[in-house]
Amino acid sequence: MDELIKTFHIDWRLLVAQLVNFGIVLFVLWKFAVKPLSRMMNNRTKEIEKSLEDAKKIEEDLVKSQKQREGKLTEARKEAQAIIQKAQTEGNKQGEEMVDRAKAEVTTIIAGAKEQIAQEKSKMMKEVKSEVVNLTMETTKKVLDKVVSKDIDEKFIKGSLKDKDLPFD
Amino acid sequence: MKKITIKQYAEALYQTTKSGSAKALKEVLQNFVKLLVKNKNLKLADKIITKFNQIYNQHEKIEEVEIITHQKLSGQTYQAISKWLEGILKKKIYLTKIINQKLMGGFIIKYQDVVLDSSMLRQLNNLHNFLLK
Numbered sequence: 001m002d003e004l005i006k007t008f009h010i011d012w013r014l015l016v017a018q019l020v021n022f023g024i025v026l027f028v029l030w031k032f033a034v035k036p037l038s039r040m041m042n043n044r045t046k047e048i049e050k051s052l053e054d055a056k057k058i059e060e061d062l063v064k065s066q067k068q069r070e071g072k073l074t075e076a077r078k079e080a081q082a083i084i085q086k087a088q089t090e091g092n093k094q095g096e097e098m099v100d101r102a103k104a105e106v107t108t109i110i111a112g113a114k115e116q117i118a119q120e121k122s123k124m125m126k127e128v129k130s131e132v133v134n135l136t137m138e139t140t141k142k143v144l145d146k147v148v149s150k151d152i153d154e155k156f157i158k159g160s161l162k163d164k165d166l167p168f169d
Numbered sequence: 170m171k172k173i174t175i176k177q178y179a180e181a182l183y184q185t186t187k188s189g190s191a192k193a194l195k196e197v198l199q200n201f202v203k204l205l206v207k208n209k210n211l212k213l214a215d216k217i218i219t220k221f222n223q224i225y226n227q228h229e230k231i232e233e234v235e236i237i238t239h240q241k242l243s244g245q246t247y248q249a250i251s252k253w254l255e256g257i258l259k260k261k262i263y264l265t266k267i268i269n270q271k272l273m274g275g276f277i278i279k280y281q282d283v284v285l286d287s288s289m290l291r292q293l294n295n296l297h298n299f300l301l302k
Contacts, residue, residue, distance in 0.1 A: 144273050
């Protein structure tokens with residue numbers, strides 16, 4: 001051992017001093033460099049991990065919302081399709097109803113016009129008939145007024161007396 | 170005193186006049202007028218006379234008939250009409266003759282509430298109505 005110390009010229013005091021120095025340097029390095037760095041690294045690691053988690057979560061949310069959006073889109077398409085189909089059906093139905101109504105109105109108008117024409121014709125015929133009859137009556141009265149003498153009147157009266165169906169009012 | 174009705178006056182007048190002479194009739198009428206004055210019923214005289222006529226016609230079986238013609242007819246024709254009516258009504262007929270030139274011919278007979286229209290105007294109107302149907 002002594003030989004070894006001599007060979008390498010080891011000075012115990014210097015070695016102890018160097019060890020103390022090393023210890024102090026090590027302590028300082030640990031206290032002011034390694035520990036803060038380590039803490040900072042840990043924090044950074046945690047932040048990165050959190051960021052990664054968040055990113056993953058965001059991605060998952062994105063996928064989820066994408067699916068939801070697609071689902072909603074599909075549902076909206078179905079609803080839109082149903083609405084369009086319903087609208088088309090109702091449109092067709094309304095169209096048919098309008099056509100039927102229009103046909104009925106046309107039929108009614110034609111019937112009314114026919115009836116009106118018939119009434120006007122009937123009225124006109126009555127008026128013509130009335131005119132003819134009135135004219136005939138007036139002419140007959142004028143002729144009778146001139147033709148009926150006292151003799152004819154008395155013969156008419158005596159003839160009436162033989163009539164058993166004289167009109168009593 | 171009980172009030173005397175128009176019918177009672179008329180009936181009494183008929184009963185007192187129906188079998189009397191002309192002189193007696195005059196006296197009866199004078200007494201009747203006095204009675205009306207006494208009873209303060211003179212204002213009923215017109216109604217009593219009308220009722221008297223009805224009662225008289227009823228008892229004597231007389232029918233007052235209005236005959237309306239276009240022109241005045243001969244007595245023979247009026248007589249024929251009276252005879253014809255007597256045959257129907259079984260009464261004596263008293264004709265009141267009325268002229269209405271609108272009739273154009275024929276006659277209208279009215280008695281009580283009966284109207285017998287055999288005028289040419291009526292027949293023309295019937296024909297007119299028939300033609301317009």
